Every structure is written in C-alpha cells, then in structure tokens.
Amino acid sequence: MSISKIFKAFLASLTLCLILGLSACAKNQTQTKADQLKVVTTTDFYGEVARAVLGSHGKVTPIITSPSVDPHDYEPTTKTAKLVAKADLAVYNGLEYDSWIKKLGAKKYLTVASVTGAKIGQNEHLWYQPQTMSKLALTLAKEYGRLDPKHKQDYLANAKKYQAKLAPLTKMVAQIKANSQGQKVAVSEPVFDYSLEAMGYHITNKHFAMAAEEETDPSYTDIKKLQTAIKNKEIAFFVLNTQSDSKVITNMVKLCQEYKIPVVKVTETLPAHQNYVSWMKKQYQQVLTLQK
Numbered sequence: 001m002s003i004s005k006i007f008k009a010f011l012a013s014l015t016l017c018l019i020l021g022l023s024a025c026a027k028n029q030t031q032t033k034a035d036q037l038k039v040v041t042t043t044d045f046y047g048e049v050a051r052a053v054l055g056s057h058g059k060v061t062p063i064i065t066s067p068s069v070d071p072h073d074y075e076p077t078t079k080t081a082k083l084v085a086k087a088d089l090a091v092y093n094g095l096e097y098d099s100w101i102k103k104l105g106a107k108k109y110l111t112v113a114s115v116t117g118a119k120i121g122q123n124e125h126l127w128y129q130p131q132t133m134s135k136l137a138l139t140l141a142k143e144y145g146r147l148d149p150k151h152k153q154d155y156l157a158n159a160k161k162y163q164a165k166l167a168p169l170t171k172m173v174a175q176i177k178a179n180s181q182g183q184k185v186a187v188s189e190p191v192f193d194y195s196l197e198a199m200g201y202h203i204t205n206k207h208f209a210m211a212a213e214e215e216t217d218p219s220y221t222d223i224k225k226l227q228t229a230i231k232n233k234e235i236a237f238f239v240l241n242t243q244s245d246s247k248v249i250t251n252m253v254k255l256c257q258e259y260k261i262p263v264v265k266v267t268e269t270l271p272a273h274q275n276y277v278s279w280m281k282k283q284y285q286q287v288l289t290l291q292k
C-alpha cells in the first residue's frame, strides 16, 4: 500500500467512525466485517435466540429492549428504520404484532408465525407456546446457513445448544400438566394463554381478556361473570399481566385476594436482567408452587 492509499484508507475509516459514533465503531470493529451477518429482531426475547444461534458470525440487534415499551404500541424511529434497512435478516413475530418492520426494507424477513404455523386471527403471543423458541432456533440455523453456507454446521450446533437450555421448561410444563386436571382459570389479558393451555388449564374469560388487550373496558356482563367465578371459587388462579394497568383489573386482583384466589404474575415482555429461560421458569414456578 502506498502512503497515499494508506492515508485514504485512514480517512475512509475515520469518516466511518464519525458516522457511526466513535465508541460504537471501536466496539464493533471485529463484528462489522463484510461477511458477517447483520440480524435485527423486533423484541429482545427473539433477539436472544437469534444471537445464540448466530454465535460469533455476526451481530444481532433487538429493537424493543425495554420492559416499559409495549410492543403493541411501538412505532419505529428513523434510527430503527436505518438499522432494519441494513439487515440481512429481520426476525419478527407476525400476526400483526410487529408488522411495522415489514415496510423497513430488510434484505430478508422471517416471521415466528411462519415457524409455528400460526395464522392471522390467532393469539399473537407466540413466545408463550412452549415449542416456539426451540422451533425458531432450528429455523434460524437453516436460514443463517443459507445466507452464510460456510458456517452452516456452527449454526446447527448452536441451535442444538440453545434447545438444550430450553429442556427444563418443557419438563416444568409437563410436570404442571400432570396436576392441572383441566381446572378453570381466568386471565387479565391473553398473554399467558398458550402456556396455560399447554399446562392443561381451561381459560374461562377469553372475552373479558380480549377487551383488556385492546385497551377497552370489558363489558358489564363479562365483569360480573368473572366476579361471580372468583366469589364461588370456580377458578384455580387468576393470571395478571403486571405490565398493564386498569382499574377493572386492579379491583379484580383485590377481589381475588379477598376470596383467597391465587394470582399468578406474568409479563408481556422480558423483564430487566432476565433471559428467556429464567423469565419463563419464574412464571411457571408460580403455577407449580400453588399446585402443592
């Protein structure tokens, strides 16, 4: 390389650093090589599996990473749009949960709905289906392998490793199912429904829950029905999404406490300082404990 070429290369990298921000540039120097895959995911829990399978062969950037952001209401920023436009693969839930990402021009898209076979109109909280993350890991390995055939075997090995981490969750669900006896439960929102169904519980207030999810008030009849179910102890427990707040729900929880109906606390998105497995375990454990 001649001096002028070196100088030009230096100038180019300096400009790039200024564009990307100096610290980001220093940090990502080893990861922004041309052959490394750039993956974005709408939520952090999908980011976790995408990252586990990708390993060191690229970079995964989740877009929604704060428990205070409700993915149902999220709207992309300019920064997000730029990030997605540069991505080799964008992973999102689908079922109109995070469809805003479709317009942002990633090179390729993968929906979790296509992985699990879910159709529009079905409950969109697919990450609560016990098999979803395992299926997603394998599909991602195949997808990465198509985009980067050199590391195909690595991706498959990484997916298997991640699947092994999920095994304790499958065991817990089976353990719960063995003792659920088709009991009735009620929920504040349809967030935890897939897990409850896999555990063998029967959700009695789906209509009530839909209203809360859509941020409208449940009907008078729905509220009355649930109050009666609580007072008559017809439900084994009540599932509360602690990330949402409504007066109707707060009062329902109070009523549960009054009538000694256990309340299982869940969240729509990953709480701070947790990973997918620890998050699910914590929620499943509450159900296991109250079965005793």
Ligand SMILES: [Zn+2]
Pocket: 072, 125, 191, 213, 268
């Ligand atoms: Zn939701």
